[in-house]
Amino acid sequence: MNDPADQVIETADQKIWLREYKASTGLSWAEIGKRIGVPTGTISQFASERGYAGDEQKIADTVWRYRQLLATQAQLKIEAPQIPGYFQTETSQYLEHMLSWAQRGRIVCAAMGAGTSKTATAKQFAACYPNVFHIEMRRSLGLMNPMLVGVLDRMGQKNEAGRSHRLSRMIMDRVKDLEKPLIIIDEAQHLEEESIEEIRAWNDEVGVGIALFGNVKVMQTLEGGGRGSAYAQMFSRLSLKLVRILPTLRDAEALCDAWHIHDEAVAAFLLKIARVPGGLRGATMALELATMLARGDRSDEIGINHLQDAWAQLSSRAVNQ
Numbered sequence: 001m002n003d004p005a006d007q008v009i010e011t012a013d014q015k016i017w018l019r020e021y022k023a024s025t026g027l028s029w030a031e032i033g034k035r036i037g038v039p040t041g042t043i044s045q046f047a048s049e050r051g052y053a054g055d056e057q058k059i060a061d062t063v064w065r066y067r068q069l070l071a072t073q074a075q076l077k078i079e080a081p082q083i084p085g086y087f088q089t090e091t092s093q094y095l096e097h098m099l100s101w102a103q104r105g106r107i108v109c110a111a112m113g114a115g116t117s118k119t120a121t122a123k124q125f126a127a128c129y130p131n132v133f134h135i136e137m138r139r140s141l142g143l144m145n146p147m148l149v150g151v152l153d154r155m156g157q158k159n160e161a162g163r164s165h166r167l168s169r170m171i172m173d174r175v176k177d178l179e180k181p182l183i184i185i186d187e188a189q190h191l192e193e194e195s196i197e198e199i200r201a202w203n204d205e206v207g208v209g210i211a212l213f214g215n216v217k218v219m220q221t222l223e224g225g226g227r228g229s230a231y232a233q234m235f236s237r238l239s240l241k242l243v244r245i246l247p248t249l250r251d252a253e254a255l256c257d258a259w260h261i262h263d264e265a266v267a268a269f270l271l272k273i274a275r276v277p278g279g280l281r282g283a284t285m286a287l288e289l290a291t292m293l294a295r296g297d298r299s300d301e302i303g304i305n306h307l308q309d310a311w312a313q314l315s316s317r318a319v320n321q
Contacts, residue, residue, distance in 0.1 A: 011060040018047040018063060036066045081291035083284065084258040090250035092121040095213075098240050099125045099132075102209035103180040106239040107200070109188075109212040111219035113245035115279020118213050122184045131178040135185055137214075142190040144198060151183065168198055176206040188214035189221070193231065200234045219243055247279045255280050259287055265304040273311055286310045 022032060029044040036043065038059060046052040046059045088096075095118065098108045112118040119136070126134040133154050141150045148167035152158070155174050175181040185191070185199065203210050212218055222235040252274035261267045274283040289310035290302045297306070 009057070009060050009064045011056045014060040014063040014067075015047050017067065018043070022047070036062060038062055081288055083288060086120055086124045087254055087258040089117050089254040089280075090248050091244060092117045092124075092251075094242060095121040096125060098242065099182065099184070099211055101240055102211045103129075103132075103182045105180075105203070105207040105209055107203055107210040107212070107234070107237045108240040109218060109222065109238050110242040110244075111214060111216045112242070113216070113279060114277065115274075115281035115283070116244055116247050117251070117280060119186055122186050122211070122213055126184065129182075131175070131181040133175075133181075133183050135183070137185060137187040137190040139190050142192045142195060144192070144194045147191065147195045148198070164198070168202070172202055172206045172208070175202075175208045180209070182209040182211065184211040184213060186213045188212040189217040190214075196231060196234050200237065203237065216243065216245060246275050246277070249275070251280060252283070255283055261287075261302070263301065263304070266302055266307055269304060269307050269311075273307075282314065286314055289313065 018032070021027075022029070025032075027035075029047075030040045033040040033043040038046075042052060042054070042059065046056060046063075052059060091112075095110060098110060099122070102108045110118060122134050126132040133151070135151050135154045137147070137150070141147050144164050145167065148164060148171065151171055152167060152174075155171070157170060157174065175183070183199075183202070191199070199210055199212075202208050219241065222231050222238070249271065252271045255274055256267045256270055261270060270283055270287070273286055274280055276282070286307060287302070287310075290306040293306040293309055294300070294302045297303075299306075
């Protein structure tokens with residue numbers, strides 16, 4: 001990273017680069033101006049033969065900074081490791097079993113900690129089997145109508161307005177004649193009580209399988225204080241439950257295998273990282289950064305020092321040596 005104040009930045013060089021950049025990318029001056037942070041008229045005049053009547057050095061410095069950004073990002077693309085795709089863990093195997101059971105018209109619930117492969121497993125299951133709809137909730141979708149619209153959108157039916165009963169009926173009509181349909185509600189902790197009740201009703205009326213995936217609050221809500229209402233009815237219908245806050249040791253070992261970690265010291269430290277809050281996600285981020293640190297040392301293999309340095313940068317949580 002170089003400070004423009006310490007460089008001799010020639011305006012002519014920046015003009016030539018801008019014209020070549022525009023020709024090679026096919027971008028308009030308006031698009032280039034937005035990327036660089038300079039008004040369209042200013043950047044186009046600066047790059048022209050006639051030139052810009054204002055402070056050309058200031059524009060040249062701004063263009064140079066953008067060129068440095070492009071160069072840095074290009075280097076990151078070279079250095080950044082390829083993160084492994086979906087790989088099976090002990091926990092994901094059990095979640096797959098739960099989802100297969102739910103396809104029989106059952107309701108299941110998994111209350112999971114961060115980095116336990118919950119969402120990755122749900123997405124993979126939806127990608128591998130027909131008639132599986134995976135919906136990730138967020139706080140803005142917790143109420144009845146937004147939840148219904150979100151589910152319909154995932155089913156490929158755009159409906160931004162309508163009474164709740166009509167939207168809900170559309171969902172049931174969509175799945176009632178499908179073979180073993182399954183609706184996976186991810187981040188289900190955001191669902192309000194009326195939304196929980198409506199989802200339960202889909203299972204009662206048309207037998208669609210339901211999987212509620214979320215954090216530990218999901219199970220606390222269903223089995224806790226609100227048991228005199230929709231929560232109690234939903235809880236009584238849960239045919240399989242899983243509460244898992246941290247990845248298992250075998251989950252962490254599967255991560256080592258996916259990243260082809262063979263060094264015993266690196267593997268041992270990684271197993272500890274993977275079994276603190278943040279789980280496999282935090283461990284993956286540490287591996288990604290450690291790989292870049294190793295490449296910076298011109299090493300093809302991650303060393304224990306690279307992983308320790310990466311973890312120190314990512315987390316204030318201590319891991320016992």
